[in-house]
Amino acid sequence: MDAQHIHQLITQYPIVADLISLKETIWFNPNFTSLAEGLPYVGLTQKDIDDASDRLTRFAPYLMHAFPETKPSKGIIESELVSIANMQQRLEQHYGQSIPGQLWLKKDSHLPISGSIKARGGIYEVLYHAEKLAIQAGLLTYEDDYTKLASPTFKTFFSQYSIAVGSTGNLGLSIGIMSAQLGFDVTVHMSADARQWKKDKLRAHNVTVIEYAEDYGVAVEEGRKLAQNNPNCFFIDDENSQTLFLGYSVAGQRLKKQLNEKNILVDQEHPLFVYLPCGVGGGPGGVAFGLKMAFGDHVHCIFAEPTHSPCMLLGVATGLHDEISVQALGIDNITAADGLAVGRASGFVGRAMQRLLDGFYTLSDESMYLLLGLLNDSEQLKLEPSALAGMLGPILIHQQQNYATLHQLSQKQFKNANHIIWGTGGGMVPEEEMEKYLAKAHTLNDKG
Ligand SMILES: *Cc1c(COP(=O)(O)O)cnc(C)c1O
Numbered sequence: 001m002d003a004q005h006i007h008q009l010i011t012q013y014p015i016v017a018d019l020i021s022l023k024e025t026i027w028f029n030p031n032f033t034s035l036a037e038g039l040p041y042v043g044l045t046q047k048d049i050d051d052a053s054d055r056l057t058r059f060a061p062y063l064m065h066a067f068p069e070t071k072p073s074k075g076i077i078e079s080e081l082v083s084i085a086n087m088q089q090r091l092e093q094h095y096g097q098s099i100p101g102q103l104w105l106k107k108d109s110h111l112p113i114s115g116s117i118k119a120r121g122g123i124y125e126v127l128y129h130a131e132k133l134a135i136q137a138g139l140l141t142y143e144d145d146y147t148k149l150a151s152p153t154f155k156t157f158f159s160q161y162s163i164a165v166g167s168t169g170n171l172g173l174s175i176g177i178m179s180a181q182l183g184f185d186v187t188v189h190m191s192a193d194a195r196q197w198k199k200d201k202l203r204a205h206n207v208t209v210i211e212y213a214e215d216y217g218v219a220v221e222e223g224r225k226l227a228q229n230n231p232n233c234f235f236i237d238d239e240n241s242q243t244l245f246l247g248y249s250v251a252g253q254r255l256k257k258q259l260n261e262k263n264i265l266v267d268q269e270h271p272l273f274v275y276l277p278c279g280v281g282g283g284p285g286g287v288a289f290g291l292k293m294a295f296g297d298h299v300h301c302i303f304a305e306p307t308h309s310p311c312m313l314l315g316v317a318t319g320l321h322d323e324i325s326v327q328a329l330g331i332d333n334i335t336a337a338d339g340l341a342v343g344r345a346s347g348f349v350g351r352a353m354q355r356l357l358d359g360f361y362t363l364s365d366e367s368m369y370l371l372l373g374l375l376n377d378s379e380q381l382k383l384e385p386s387a388l389a390g391m392l393g394p395i396l397i398h399q400q401q402n403y404a405t406l407h408q409l410s411q412k413q414f415k416n417a418n419h420i421i422w423g424t425g426g427g428m429v430p431e432e433e434m435e436k437y438l439a440k441a442h443t444l445n446d447k448g
Pocket of ligand 1: 118
């Protein structure tokens with residue numbers, strides 16, 4: 001994009017100048033609508049979510065067998081919701097801003113099998129594909145006990161097929177581990193951001209890892225091209241997949257059940273705020289869709305991105321979606337939040353969800369590290385940098401008067417509110433890596 005085009009874009013959308021300047025920026029969505037108005041644009045329904053949920057239930061006996069760590073949850077891959085009241089206090093002290101209501105952490109960081117939010121969508125899409133192939137071949141019916149998928153017959157059957165995916169790390173980990181376990185020949189195309197331990201782990205699972213010196217967009221593009229030459233290869237398309245999206249969306253009804261069990265109300269007088277770290281958009285988009293379907297207009301969904309990778313904010317605010325990349329504006333897409341290092345947003349998610357998302361903000365790597373340290377000190381919880389992106393949200397919506405005005409929220413409603421930080425990854429980070437994250441965090445905390 002040349003200077004004149006950038007100038008035009010800034011004139012039309014002043015927020016673009018803030019993104020280019022790399023300062024932490026918040027943007028409340030002026031095109032926000034009710035669920036009833038926004039839902040038709042998503043193009044998916046409750047029935048699609050139920051269908052995904054039923055599929056995961058059919059696979060539960062198999063998952064319990066193949067991954068014994070899923071036994072306590074009977075083969076259902078779900079995370080805990082925990083109160084983080086100490087962290088709430090630390091945030092209030094550090095930022096000098098009170099947070100009325102209660103703060104919670106959704107620990108997708110500790111999801112079984114792959115330790116990140118990608119254990120929802122990524123694993124779901126592999127299971128979807130495996131089921132389809134096995135049913136077409138006459139080897140499986142919906143009524144069967146899916147434990148049989150672990151038998152040598154099925155492993156041999158799946159070994160004729162290959163699966164490929166492009167990833168910054170965690171999606172590759174989820175898809176690689178799941179596909180290899182079923183017997184697929186699987187290749188993960190890893191961007192330069194991907195951590196070495198994620199690649200090592202995949203290779204230990206007999207996954208082919210191809211490394212790129214470029215970012216996620218290039219890894220996906222190359223992976224897609226190679227997969228096209230092989231008719232038996234299925235390319236999992238993180239930029240456009242509705243299947244991935246639906247795998248994530250099941251989280252909505254599951255969270256509703258968890259809140260019911262804790263006697264936590266979500267209604268007009270008790271709004272729920274959910275803060276979701278965003279990369280390409282499939283994970284947070286799918287979860288937000290599920291949340292909207294579960295809680296209607298009483299849930300507020302806010303996306304968080306690194307200042308160096310604000311692709312979704314850029315795409316939604318300008319209406320250009322996947323037709324613009326952050327690099328086109330000279331933003332480098334280099335961030336310690338490897339899970340969020342994406343320069344061009346999903347075209348599908350932004351277009352589908354743009355009316356149902358309340359706001360977007362960016363934060364610096366320093367902020368993510370700082371929050372990582374505060375969370376470890378106050379709650380002894382260890383997450384990876386990406387997973388802290390949502391943690392600044394409750395501070396921001398209270399600092400900014402216009403959020404309350406835009407959504408006509410009263411002090412009383414804020415007092416009754418619950419805030420859920422979606423903690424998207426970190427449970428499998430090796431100890432020595434985590435030590436480095438914490439050391440970095442402490443240098444910042446000592447300063448601040
Ligand atoms: C992938 C990822 C996200 C964001 O998901 P997208 O589908 O890329 O938007 C957030 N946090 C972590 C830790 C991730 O790995």
